[in-house]
Every structure is written in C-alpha cells, then in structure tokens.
Amino acid sequence: MSGPALVAHQFRYDQKAFWRNPAAVFFTVGFPVILLLIFATVFGDQTIDVRGGIDTTAYYVPAIITLAVISATMQNLAMTLVIAREDGRLKRGRGTPMPAWVFIAGRIGNSIVLALIMLALVAALGRVLYGVAIPWAQLPEIVVVLVVGAAAFCCLGIALTAVIPSQDAAAPIVNALLLPLYFLSGVFIPEDELPQGVTDFANHFPVRDFFQAFFDAYIPGGASGMDWGNLAVVAIWGVAGLLLAIRYFRWTPRGG
Amino acid sequence: MPEPVISIRGLRKSYGDFEAVRGIDLDVQAGEVFAFLGPNGAGKTTTVEILEGYRKRSGGEVAVLGEDPEQAGRAWRERIGIVLQSCRLDPYLTVRESLGLYAGYYRAPRPVEETIELVGLGAKADARTGSLSGGQQRRLDVGMALAGDPELLFLDEPTTGFDPSARRQAWDVIEGLRDLGKTVFLTTHYMDEAQRLADRAAIIAAGEIVASGAPGELGDRESLPTTIRYRLSGEEVSVETRTPVTDLHELTGRVVAEGLDLEGLEVTRPSLEDVYLSLTSESGEDER
Numbered sequence A: 001m002s003g004p005a006l007v008a009h010q011f012r013y014d015q016k017a018f019w020r021n022p023a024a025v026f027f028t029v030g031f032p033v034i035l036l037l038i039f040a041t042v043f044g045d046q047t048i049d050v051r052g053g054i055d056t057t058a059y060y061v062p063a064i065i066t067l068a069v070i071s072a073t074m075q076n077l078a079m080t081l082v083i084a085r086e087d088g089r090l091k092r093g094r095g096t097p098m099p100a101w102v103f104i105a106g107r108i109g110n111s112i113v114l115a116l117i118m119l120a121l122v123a124a125l126g127r128v129l130y131g132v133a134i135p136w137a138q139l140p141e142i143v144v145v146l147v148v149g150a151a152a153f154c155c156l157g158i159a160l161t162a163v164i165p166s167q168d169a170a171a172p173i174v175n176a177l178l179l180p181l182y183f184l185s186g187v188f189i190p191e192d193e194l195p196q197g198v199t200d201f202a203n204h205f206p207v208r209d210f211f212q213a214f215f216d217a218y219i220p221g222g223a224s225g226m227d228w229g230n231l232a233v234v235a236i237w238g239v240a241g242l243l244l245a246i247r248y249f250r251w252t253p254r255g256g
Numbered sequence B: 001m002p003e004p005v006i007s008i009r010g011l012r013k014s015y016g017d018f019e020a021v022r023g024i025d026l027d028v029q030a031g032e033v034f035a036f037l038g039p040n041g042a043g044k045t046t047t048v049e050i051l052e053g054y055r056k057r058s059g060g061e062v063a064v065l066g067e068d069p070e071q072a073g074r075a076w077r078e079r080i081g082i083v084l085q086s087c088r089l090d091p092y093l094t095v096r097e098s099l100g101l102y103a104g105y106y107r108a109p110r111p112v113e114e115t116i117e118l119v120g121l122g123a124k125a126d127a128r129t130g131s132l133s134g135g136q137q138r139r140l141d142v143g144m145a146l147a148g149d150p151e152l153l154f155l156d157e158p159t160t161g162f163d164p165s166a167r168r169q170a171w172d173v174i175e176g177l178r179d180l181g182k183t184v185f186l187t188t189h190y191m192d193e194a195q196r197l198a199d200r201a202a203i204i205a206a207g208e209i210v211a212s213g214a215p216g217e218l219g220d221r222e223s224l225p226t227t228i229r230y231r232l233s234g235e236e237v238s239v240e241t242r243t244p245v246t247d248l249h250e251l252t253g254r255v256v257a258e259g260l261d262l263e264g265l266e267v268t269r270p271s272l273e274d275v276y277l278s279l280t281s282e283s284g285e286d287e288r
Helices: A003-019 A022-043 A056-087 A089-094 A100-130 A136-163 A167-184 A196-202 A206-218 A229-248 B044-051 B095-103 B112-118 B134-146 B164-179 B191-197 B215-223 B244-257 B272-282
Strands: B006-015 B018-028 B033-037 B059-064 B080-083 B152-156 B183-188 B200-205 B208-213 B226-232 B235-241 B263-268
Touching (some): A003 A022, A003 A100, A003 B095, A056 A167, A100 A136, A196 A206, B033 B164, B044 B059, B044 B183, B095 B112, B164 B191, B191 B272, B200 B272, B235 B244
C-alpha cells in the first residue's frame, strides 16, 4: 500500500477502536456535552461583558468546543499513546514494515476527525437547546482555526507522552496540566469574571490563545475582525511540540 | 552450503558496565526451528532484540536475511515476523480485525482467514481480543506476526506462564510453522519446549553460549555417564558407567548364574534437564 492508503488503513482501525472504548468516548464526547449543559443551566440567562455583552450560552458554546478539541487531541492522544506504549503495541508496530509516521498520522487524523465531530455536535446542541446561532458565514475561519489548533494540540499531546512514565500516571498528569488552564483561560469561568492578572498569566499558555482564536472565529464582531495572531501562537506551540515529540517520543515501554 | 538465514559472529552487548552478551557465534539455516535456551537474565531477549533490529549491538557482526538489522529497512521488515516477550493487544478489536490491521501493513500478506485457521482461532474470529484467554491471545500474537507471510519468525518466550494445555496448543501452532517451511528463532527457558520443537538449540548462560547442537545431543549428553541402580541382597547399589551395555551384560549374567535377583533395576541416562541445569548453573547466577 502507498503512504496515504496506509494512513487511511490505520485511521479506519483507530476509529473502530475509539468508538468501542467507553472511557475514551465518555471523556471525549460525553464530558464536554455534560459541561455545556451544566454551565448553561447554572449560569442561565446572564449576560457576559465581552463583545459589548453576549448571552452566557453564546459564550459557552465556543468555550466548550475549545475544550472538546483539546480533549479529542492532546488528552486523547497522550492517554491512548501511553497505554499503547506500555502495552508493547507501539514496539510491536515498529517491527512491521509500516513506517512510524503512518502510525502517528493515522492517530492525528483520528483526533482531528473527532474534533470536527465535536464541533458539529456542540454547535448543534447550542443551536437546538439554547438558540445560539451557528455562524455559517464564519465557517471557513472556524474550520481553519479548529484544524490548526487540533493539529497543534496533537503534537503537544504526543510530546507530553515523553514525561508520562506509566499508564496510571497518564490521566493525572494530563488533567493537572489542562484543568487549571481551562479555569484560568476563561473556558470554565467567563473572562469578565477573571482578574486581569489571571488572564495575563494564562496568556503564556496555548489553551488561552486557542480559545481566543476560536472565540473570535465563532462569535464575530470583534473590533478588528479575525485576529490571526492567537492562532499563529498556537501553531508555534504545535511546532515546538512536534520538535520535542520527534526528539523525545519513545516506542518502547518504560516499565521494562 | 546456502547462506544461513541468521549469522552471528562475536556478538557483544553491554549496558553500562554490565556485559549482557559476551561474544556469541550462531548460525541458523533456512527452514530450521532454532531454540535459544537459557535462564532468565542470560541474554536471550537482548540477543533476539538485536536480531530484530530493536537494539544496537556493542560489538560483533550480525546478518539476518543477509542484512544488518541495525541498517535494514522496510523491505527487510516485509520478510520477518516478531512476537515480543510481552505485548497486550488492542482489547477493542476482534481477532479478525487485529489480523486485518497487521495484514494491511504488508505488500503481500497472508489471507486473514488462513491465518485464523493456522493459529486455531476459527471459533473466536469475531471475539474482541480482550475476551480471549492468555493462551488464545498469545496464539493471536503469533498470528499477527504471520500476517505478512514472513520467511523468518522470532518468538520470544512464547509459552512462558502458560498452563499445560495452552502450551500444547501453542506448540501445535509452532509445529505448523515448520511444516510451512518457515525459519523460526525461538527463545525459551523450558527444556521440554526446545526438545519438542527445535531442530537445533543453543544454551546461553550469563551471556555466553555453553552448548549447542541437536536438542538430543546438547552438552555432550551422549558422552555423559549412565547410572545403573539396583538392590542386591537388600543393599542399594548405584554405579556410573560409560559402558552401560557391557556392564549390564556382565552384571545380569552373574546374577542369573548365581540364581539371585536384582530388585528395582534402573538404567538412567542424564536427562536434558540435568544437562541444562548443570550447564546453566556453572555459568553463574541469574543476572540482570
């Protein structure tokens, strides 16, 4: 098989295995949906002081899509790759003629498709349950931001595996990194409630940049249209992640 | 004589100060089932992983299918199959899917249905691998190594930790490979496994080869003394001899002539296990 055909082959099996894994499906698909329902219910019909005032629900739809994308990519890859590595499956795959990049490309493709599915799902729920308009006119920008962000967070997730020593450590390490950043970056708590110092701190990390880029694309009406600077920062993080992954990613189990 | 499938000369491997493999020589011919025997920590897995291209050697020459595994590429990987010492399969794929996934990595794979039959998992073809027993998972593991229809198969301790019936089934699968004409490089610490499966075997202990040959002749078993034991007039007698036939003839002739009887007469050759234990214990304790 040629390279692209091999990637498609790998992707097909990755999709199968993903949808049959209840834990992965719950955290990637179910959890963001539950968060959307909780935030929309708790903060109800308030108005958030950004863009001259928008509904809470309109704020949380792009926020939760941001979280879902990071969850489908960085979190999902970091956890499943560490499990596969410690099980010996990565090592075993390296013993076949399949080139290493095919395997990684299949996994990244799997994550990006999941991210796109989550975009559609959360956007549709926002529209149906809370009447948050789907910004069709912005669709090209939305997809570009989402795909670039998804690819960048895939690279960061793959790089992160290098510091995760065991299967048991995967979830705690990933959550310890991401959960605080969701709070500090305005994903969980609307940013008009956050002190300036907090968002300044969060600006040093890519969750904040990706959220801002995606928010810009999803909720038009920013002063100067789409600001691509945030997305560029996300892309730079992604490239850094890629370089670290190439240097430090390991195929063999750490525990043996 | 045709070029050997595996050729090793003076292979060495060190981890820091510890020398795991201390200069070994080996040849494996096409179509052979070769058993690489030794206790845990003797250097078996280090050696086999050097042959598979997973580890770099510290010294010596290695050729597998005519290529240096450290340099070998995709075309070489098309021709080998690997079963690692421990590998958990993707629990969410079925037997058929796991084999289909691996078959897709190769240019000229073996048909999946054929592989399923070969490893005896016909009844489990649509079961998720997570629901298989340990023995069944191991046979699927062997099946995945066969997915690309390789010429050479590496099996690293394929039956360690198995119950007797699972071992027997695994052995049947490996014997089937011989019938297909595959070359098999098998590591094991079970003497009976080598005896049952291998055409030739080598014993490694503390990084050195201490014996090699056909399993029946390992460690010069032919030349070791035979023990004759019996009771005569209530007295236990045990004699070690290198000429058991003449000795026995003389002994029984004398006893019959005198009208006596030999109670509990036993003639024992050293078992392969005895040879193995004496060879591997001489060369030091379990290291690493």
